[in-house]
Amino acid sequence: MAAAGAEPAGHVRIGYARATTVRQPLATQLDALRAAGVTRVFAEKISTRATTRPELDKAVALARELRSAGVAVTLVVHEHKRLGRGLDLAALAEQLRAAGIGLQFLTGELRGGHDPAGVVFTVLSGTEREYIRDRTLEGHESARSRGKTIGGAAVTDDAMLSMALHLREQNLSLRDIAARLVIAKGKKKGRRPSAATVLRMLRQRDGDAAPASTTG
Structure with a gap:
């Protein structure tokens, strides 16, 4: 484990390429990654x-492994859509930000190097409908935490939070955590929460657990 505040021991660029169907070629993405100087590439058709x-x-x-060893790391992708869309991309960018991993897109509207925190803002701004929907759910959950019920819209509960915290300690991604949780009540009973819901739930818990500042 690298010492706190230590200078990064080098810089590694890791590439990722994805096609959405078996018939869609990966050659364009792979060629672009190699041309950008990326030598370690992970690719899949999914x-x-x-x-x-x-x-x-x-x-x-x-x-994450390289970053924990003190190496500066950037994840390089042909275009941001290869990582996902909307709040799924925002959730992944949040994970990278928390781990101190940089992000670079070779083409598209987000072309260039990014602090992942900026990607979160851009993605949310560009998917207004999805953002408003989740903010509405957030309001419902906040009302529930104050003892109010909003038409069964809440999808999280204490048991889900406990399980999510347990899975986060195992360094699972938000997407993997969401895939292991089940909504226990309401109109969405039996379904999986979204990665965005898990992210919001954990952020709210972390905020509630933070010690209150005191003044002398």
């Missing part, structure tokens, strides 16, 4: 709707 992406998980796991 739908955007898939709840798990094994090669992406491997890329992030390697990035």
Whole structure:
């Protein structure tokens, strides 16, 4: 484990490429990654709707391992849509930000190097409908925490939070945590929460657990 505040011991760029169908070629993405100087590439053909992406998980796991060893790491992708869309991309960017991993897109509207925190903002701004929907759910959950019920809209509970915290301690991604949780009540009973819901639930818990500041 690298010492706190130590200078990064080098810089590694890890590539990721994804096609949504078996027939869609990966050659363009792979060529672009190689031209950008990326030598370690993880690639897969899998739908955007898939709840798990094994090669992406491997890329992030390697990035975390290298980062914990004190190496500066950037995840390089041909275009941001290869990582996902909307709040799924925002959730992944949040994981990278928390781990201190950089992000670079070679083409598209987000082309260039990024602090993942900025990607979260951009993605949410560009998917207004999805963002508003989740903010509405957030309001419902906040009301529930104050003892109010909003038409059964709440999908999280204490048991789900406890399990999510347990899974987070095992360094699982938000997508993997969501895939292991089940909504226990309401109109969505029996379904899986979204990665965005898990992210919001954990953020709210972390905020509630933070010690209150005191003044002399």
